[in-house]
Amino acid sequence: MINSERIKLDSAKAYLIEQGLLGVVEAYGEVTLGPNQKLAPRAEPYPPNLIDLQRLHRFIISRKRTTIMEFGVGWSTLVFCDALSKLKLKFSDEVNRLRRSNPFELHALDNEAKYIEIAEARLPEKLKQHAYFY
Secondary structure: OOHHHHHHHHHHHHHHHHOOOHHHHHHHOOOOOOOOOOOOOOOOOOOOOHHHHHHHHHHHHHHOOOEEEEEOOOHHHHHHHHHHHHHHHHHHHHHHOOOOOOOOEEEEEOOOHHHHHHHHHHOOHHHHOOEEEO
16 A cells, blocks of 8 residues: 555544544454455445545535435445434534424435345444434
């Protein structure tokens, strides 16, 4: 791995740990995926791509998204729920004044029940309130 990729990966690890997502980093293990590297289809879930997960978490927090629709579940499901939980703590009073029926919810769709079960099992109890699986 070249130095710039190692720096990005180390930065992503540090950010995710700071956000309380140590489990994602631990699941990452020693997998080394470059930003443009593709994984072949397989029967098991893909390992987390920490750089992408960091980018998604930062995007949701910085743009103050209150509802997310996700096509295909995975590690991003956990990251999205964590971001929504943090936003709810910070902005629930303001958002409750809006005409919204589903603030701070993630609606995740997947055609494989197996992956929905895996994604749901990864969620800590406190984050399950944010997730709806279809």
